[in-house]
Amino acid sequence: MDCSLVRTLVHRYCAGEENCVDSRTIYVGHREPPPGAEAYIPQRHPDNRIVSSKYTFWNFIPKNLFEQFRRIANFYFLIIFLVQLIIDTPTSPVTSGLPLFFVITVTAIKQGYEDWLRHKADNAMNQCPVHFIQHGKLVRKQSRKLRVGDIVMVKEDETFPCDLIFLSSSRGDGTCHVTTASLDGESSHKTHYAVQDTKGFHTEEDIDGLHATIECEQPQPDLYKFVGRINVYSDRNDPVVRPLGSENLLLRGATLKNTEKIFGVAIYTGMETKMALNYQSKSQKRSAVEKSMNVFLIVYLCILVSKALINTILKYVWQSEPFRDEPWYNHKTESERQRNLITLARPEGNAKCQIFVVLVMGRGNHAGLSQFLRAFTDFLAFMVLFNYIIPVSMYVTVEMQKFLGSYFITWDEDMFDEDTGEGPLVNTSDLNEELGQVEYVFTDKTGTLTENNMEFKECCIEGHVYVPHAVCNGQVLPNASGIDMIDSSPGAGAREREELFFRALCLCHTIQVKDDDDVDGPRKSPDSGKSCVYISSSPDEVALVEGIQRLGFTYLRLKENYMEILNRENGVERFELLEILSFDSVRRRMSVIVRSATGEIYLFCKGADSSIFPRVIEGKVDQIRSRVERNAVEGLRTLCVAYKRLIPEEYEGVCTLLQAAKVALQDREKKLAEAYEQIEKDLILLGATAVEDRLQEKAADTIEALQKAGIKVWVLTGDKMETAAATCYACKLFRRNTQLLELTTKKIEEQSLHDVLFELSKTVLRHSGSLTRDNFSGLSADMQDHGLIIDGAALSLIMKPREDGSCGNYRELFLEICRNCSAVLCCRMAPLQKAQIVKLIKLSKEHPITLAIGDGANDVSMILEAHVGIGVIGKEGRQAARNSDYAIPKFKHLKKMLLVHGHLYYIRISELVQYFFYKTLYDTAYLTLYNISFTSLPILLYSLMEQHVSIDTLRRDPSLYRDIAKNALLRWRVFIYWTFLGVFDALVFFFGAYFMFENTTVTSNGQIMTTNTHMIFGNWTFGTLVFTVMVFTVTLKLALDTHYWTWINHFVIWGSLLFYVVFSLLWGGIIWPFLSYQRMYFVFIQMLSSGPAWLVIILLITVSLLPDVLKKVLCRQLWPSATEKVQSTRVHGQSRLPELTLLACRRSSSPWATWPGPHAKQEPLSWPPLSSLPHSHSVPVPHGGTTGGQAISPDL
């Protein structure tokens, strides 16, 4: 007993873990059950508050500061600043403190603002009024005050405030319609059913009289699963027990449609709702560039530490000789000597320092300790002295670059969608450059790739194909002409079959007809049948019924369990609906059992071909099968229709079978499935239908471009496998020659998971030799590429850790297979599973950069999980767009986003980072200003404006993307190159100037300049000289790296040099009254009046820029990258157009363009010229035309 108590306690406190406590019990309306009912342990449930904000008013400053100082750089600068405050250093603390303060403040304000917005959103959500029943009356309360057990009333078009059990609705049949657009992305209406015994409670008073308890499972994230039961206590009788399933559950976030109002009882609230459980907390995303930036920073930190260490050691070596330590001309003060002996107290008696010393030295004044402490402070002083090696301003500049740069995305006219009037949105500017790094794209299907807009294309009855004329404007064509007979006209028997087929389609669905009673009255007149609006959980069904309508049969309504059909002769046929064997994803079919007016009982079954054909015993299977396959290849969604006639005895059997299964409390679903299995057999095949889900504009083009750019595209969808596969074909993710590998539940049932996986990996790896190099091209016809199809169930099997603990085994194998497939399709995915997949890839060995794109709320977790999340501003709410890093109006914009913006941003930011590390190396004002003003504006501008290749070229030639893949520009090699360049330049600056001063009398003589200056330069002049050279070199280097000179670039680069000169002149030319020293006074002017100084400056600049220019030119000549080739062909192409452009095209588009050396030399001759062109023409192209060909040879 004690044990169980402890266990429940433990369980309660680890709430949120799956299945901690088996179930929860809810008293509907908080009414205690009558005595004698089962005792239960009371549980506490959270209130209905949703919290997405990070900070509160009170903890903002400490928490935000903590968050910010977790950044290495910020922490480092804080330390430096503190050290500067404590010990005596040559540089003032303001120099490093000010920028740090600036950075911290700006970031804090930005984050604070964002969090404030989140608070506002939360508040709006939590305070929106909710109607609920209290003591038989309707009360309005804020949403956050809702508790488990409250009875809530929801009106039409309102969203449910929490997860509810559906008690009753204003509709007589106890149903309601719901759209879950913001939950799982399906915009279609779904029907939910009220609990049988409570659906009669229509008014507030009634519902208050309800006395019931609900037992249900603990909250879990699966949107489609729910198990529970309700005990309804009526007077004195034993409670009636009813099972509850997901059809009784109304989820938070869903919207009530077509139903005036419903009553429901809250079972999961606040953060325990299925919606909340499906959201992952939004964590800070960091780009790969920032990560490598941090690594480089650590390297520089190491250099800094070792530098300071070496200098400290050298200092003591130096001081070991007394004539150096304290020469006669440079005595130490009394206190300094004392410091050397006892403490490091400064003569001024710096209080902080004293305290520090007292604290540290409190234990005893050991001489050794003090010696060590002295050395340590010296070390710190050196650290501070050299801290400019790590630029504070880099972070400021990077932030600014990102922030300003993101506007270019927002401003982009090409990404503006005129239909919806939406432009792209940038929610996080931190990830701009990550767009240029994507290796995996995970895309949602419905609404992202497709328009989510179904259209009936054709049907095939007994091998005869019927195509309704393209009907536009919703006009119904005359009956007969609505059918196009492609094959010979059918005989009488066929005619009968045909009508049966149409009837089957009219009957076999779960469509509701929306009654707009308030609209014009005689709407229901037979001839205006079109005006009725069909609502269904499946858009396919709507498309089918609408299509059939065009072929002459109109479904009118379901009235008192009778389905009414308007046939070709405008006569109303009535069928009694006996049973609906509803659709599920395992069976992939649905059936209805109807009784016709003549008393015959039919079973109509409609479903995916793979689930229908095995159950068919009669019919023209072969013809239909070939037609279905043809349609599937063309990317249409196909369904097969079959029927069978039931004799009354059979129907009796069916009824009992179903009833038994329906009332089963345990394993109900399994039993139902078994029953369905028994009923749906021995069917007679009627025909097949084809429905098209229109692809989004240029979706295929985009996918093709992405694949050419070396990005792997995965489609993750909650849709059926067949449909999804068809879409994949349509959008050219799978080609005709793609060998499809299936990893589905069905296959796993046949063999064990183990076998399937090994077999697949064998198939894949057989080709891997040729794949490793070629699979990127995605173009060559002879190449074998693989496409993998996996479904959610199989995935969860793979992801599930095995009992023996070797959980990683299957995952590895699975990853291996995936890596070798050019395209992967995951279907039947729950939102969290999508995220799981993304995570799996994200954490795999190569740590690729992933991008997720989706439009619905079901994609949110995936969008949050991926490195870059992109939301499509679609029809289904803005959940995805709000949670994404970027939002675009259409899928096709992804192409420009990645190939152009991503590319440019990546080039820009990598150059920026490297440049900052490069330019790191005197009077404090100069030191502060160096990084901030003299050299940072040009690079910022550069990083905003640079286009090393024109936008057009980038768009036309996706293969250029590969040049920058995998963080290519921030690899160690490049980093070391830049560092060496920096060191080399620094050496040149210093020693160049040093030797000048040492050996040459760098003086100017008065005869040329002014009469009385044969001055000798002092140390300040030396510094100024080095500094001038540095500013010029660094700026000119940038000028050399700039490929794209706009007037702004000119203005800023030359302007900053000018600014430097003017500043120096001013700084040195005037005695500034607020400065106590005038050591820079006239130094710059004096320097410029000296001839040799000019010569030195010019020489040093030349020398330090020379190696870089040389390297650039040589590399370009010998090992040009694809990008550089394109750059040069642009020039050549203009001068000698015909031959050279052809060459250029072939060079840049062929897959070996990125592999220099032997490949490039040998292969071009054996490569059939533009071999891919005919191939891409031969692929059946439902959309987009021959875009593939155009992309290859833009100039032809």
Added chain:
Amino acid sequence: MTKMKKTSQICQSKLPDNTALKQQQLPAYRLQLSATGVLSGFFATGAFCLGVGIILILSAKSIKEIEIKYTKICANCAELREDAINFDKECTCSIPFYLSETMQGNVYLYYKLYGFYQNLYRYILSRSNSQLVGTDLKDVGNCAPFSKSHNGTPIAPCGAIANSIFNDTIILSYNLNSSIHMEVPMLRSGITWWTDKYVKFRNPSAINLSSAFTGTAKPPYWSKPVYELDLEDTENNGFLNDDFIVWMRTAAFPTFKKLYRRLNRVQYFIEGLPAGNYSFNITYNFPVTRFKGEKSVVLSTLTWSGGSSLFLGLTYTVTGAVTWLAAFSMMAIHLMLKEKRTLFIQR
């Protein structure tokens, strides 16, 4: 209809501006490194460097320079100065030398110190600018430990830099023949930066200097107070003493040269220093052996390009040569590749 209008208006308002800046379509010049451009650039740079280098070398060659290290020559004086007790004992030292060629034009006399760190951090800061511009003689801010004398009066000029002023006296004499020794006329003015002399250093205002400096003490190592630095020229005293100003401009490296005198081109010396026998008569005051340093005296002419060192010229020449070498090798590579490319096109 109205609805349509409305939506189109919304569209328009949301549609981003079609400006060149926002669409990243600003008219721009693309820097194209074409082969001929790069090569000609390299050749031009190389030619320029070579040219400048040769001119520099030639001009440096034309410069005459004589440097005499006198620490060892005046070893006895150096030894005497080793010990601070002997500060008041005078020690002179004569260094004869022979000038084989005439030094034409302006001739400058420098002293040069080896191993003297004028760039030590504490040293550089050890001065009081408000004292030196004559505003507040009592302000001895950073000068410790040379801020106050034993009896507490502030030192003027205070600080380590001023205290350690180079105080040797160097007199150049021309030995026309064995009997006639004449002192070479030297100017002690015009050796400082104009701004230093006229802006950065000012004497406190008073009727005469000595009264202006009452209430201050001389730096401990000085033998004379600051207003008696130049007994011949009263204007060259106090903080405005040229030698003092030159010393106060701290050098960047431990080995440095500072201008001491320039030749007054009169009489015999109207053309410069004629060839012949000379001698330096040095009053040896400045101790260098204590910090293991050395001192020397330098006589030099100057051209527009500075001193006598070949370094700058050589560097220019080498840079030019390297540039040309690179340019040639690049040209070779370019031609090779071009051949290959045309071959490829022909096939």
